[in-house]
Amino acid sequence: MNLLELIRNIELFRGLNTEELEAIAAICKSRNLSKGEILVTENEIGDEFYIISQGAAEVLVRAAAPTPQSIIHLGSGQVVGEMALVDKGPRSATVKVLQDNTRVQVIHNADFKALCEENKNIGYVVMGNIAADLSFKLRHRNLVSGKR
């Protein structure tokens, strides 16, 4: 699957037309990761976000716990590091790769914001999709809490 087809099937970009998807593809950089690699670190400042296109990663939160607690596993198609894009705060969690040959598409926040300045529809659509993704993650957390 080429990059355009890949991002066409990622929820974050749902609602964009082909020209807009091509513009997104142009700012994506592919990165391959091995099991155990750290993609982002809690409390650090981040200037990029990621889409897992292959493989899986684990989200760990230290908060008040003595050791980081695993709070969710994220697989293909999931977005990581988007909160810093939205609220400009430090990373809320550490993300560790769970599988060899995990591949992420990296988008620098500055590149994405520049694209949104050129085409406001991209920003409007993608920000709405990020909100929907965060909502889905919250629904998942509620169900996990109910399991305990």
Place this chain on the structure above:
Amino acid sequence: MMATYKISYIIQDVEHPGGIVNLNYQPVAGDTIDVGGLLLEVREIFELIPANNDFYYLHATCKIIEA
């Protein structure tokens, strides 16, 4: 564009935080799904929120088959 099934899953009987993964097919109870190298049997699955065009949002309760 192909349909995408966004699955929120939890795993029964083990300490596991659960996860979210996209699949390009609709899993049903009894299916085996591979989530990050972990094979799970789907025990129960339901629509979590209504579908939006070709994106479907499901929640599955699973059991580990093998790690």
